[in-house]
Amino acid sequence: MDNGRKINCSCGCSKENTVLLYSCSGAADVGEIADRIVRKLRQDGIGKMTCLAGIGADLTGFIESAKGTNQNITIDGCQVACAKKTLERIGVTPISYILTDMGLTKGITPVSDEIILEMSEKIKQKRLNPVAS
């Protein structure tokens, strides 16, 4: 109960469907690709990029922001899934995309604009049609 009343907000601050985007930004090629995909998704208006490291550092602003929205998206380079697991540690279940599950191979995938565009589009399609893709 926000003490009973529903308050509409028009300033673009908190919305129940605010999407927060996190990248593992790992050291491998697929980690770098994950980082660049999240930046691309932000540019494309899919959501707000925020810092996974802030959650790892136990900074309350980042943690409460993750808990305060109902759509957290993690992009991990590989199946170690550091971004996904970092959110799970604070009790948040993200929508998870793992690039090696989507066709990339850790250690041999070139970090190129073409790959970033292709994977960004795949993620957008998966979001629109999660069962089919």
Place this chain on the structure above:
Amino acid sequence: MIIEVLGPGCPKCTKTYELARQAVTNTGADAEVTKITDLQTITNYGVMITPALAINGEVKIAGRIPKLEDIQKWIMEEK
């Protein structure tokens, strides 16, 4: 005690501010309630969605209006 309400000044932020002041009155805490509307300061807290409320620099909630009882509980924990 410093209580900060973080947000650009929308109705939800205003409501959160009112609740924070009410909680201070109810608990009798020696606390200062301030509004933080500067986006740079808000993002320096790591807050991505507002309204948010911080007590002594620690963000207690973000993205929704807190319950009065919760604010009172957080204040009592800091006292």
